[in-house]
Amino acid sequence: MSEGELYSAILGAYSHGTTRLFRQQSALAWAGKVVSRSATAITLAHPHAIKLGAPGMPDLGGFTSVTITPEMVGQTLAVAVQIEVKGERTRVTEEQRNFLAMAQRLGVRCGIARTSYEAGCIIYPMISI
Numbered sequence: 300m301s302e303g304e305l306y307s308a309i310l311g312a313y314s315h316g317t318t319r320l321f322r323q324q325s326a327l328a329w330a331g332k333v334v335s336r337s338a339t340a341i342t343l344a345h346p347h348a349i350k351l352g353a354p355g356m357p358d359l360g361g362f363t364s365v366t367i368t369p370e371m372v373g374q375t376l377a378v379a380v381q382i383e384v385k386g387e388r389t390r391v392t393e394e395q396r397n398f399l400a401m402a403q404r405l406g407v408r409c410g411i412a413r414t415s416y417e418a419g420c421i422i423y424p425m426i427s428i
Contacts, residue, residue, distance in 0.1 A: 302358075302386045309359060309384065309418040317364035318422055320380065325352030355398030357383040357409065363422050381409040382418050 300308070306322060314320040327350055331343030362377035381402050383395050391411055402409045412418035 300386070302384055302389065305384050305386065305412070305415065306358065308415040309382065309412065312415050313419060313422055314361065318361065318380070319363075320359045320361035320382070323352060323356055323358060323360045325350075325356055327351070353398065355392065355394030355396070357381040357395065357398065359384060359418075363408065379407040379409075380422055381407055382421055383409075383411045384418075385411055385413050387413060 310320055310322075327348055329343060329346050330349055331346040334342040334344045336342075359380075359382040361380050363380055364375050365378050367374050367376060379402070381399065383391060383399060385391060395411075399409050399411070408421055408424060410417070410421040412421060
């Protein structure tokens with residue numbers, strides 16, 4: 300299964316009910332004063348780069364609701380979810396490992412998923428799917 304197919308499978312399986320997941324894109328864009336524009340090109344004066352996304356940011360992110368223990372008397376809170384989607388042979392970068400480690404230290408449900416099942420285990424760690 301390609302990574303694109305895996306994104307679709309994970310979003311279709313888990314982004315509903317009390318969980319919402321979103322595709323998180325990282326990119327480099329350019330901004331500046333548009334000098335000229337055609338169907339295939341834009342010329343900018345005083346261009347500057349804009350990085351979109353954080354270094355190592357996972358492919359999918361979102362929230363899942365959890366009901367808190369009796370000390371918080373049934374209050375429902377959203378817990379952050381971050382999933383790095385990888386195909387069978389794709390490697391995790393050092394930046395991605397660092398991002399996931401930081402997120403995990405902060406209490407985010409996060410990890411690497413090579414299958415839809417693994418994504419479910421990240422989102423719902425207490426439930427056997």
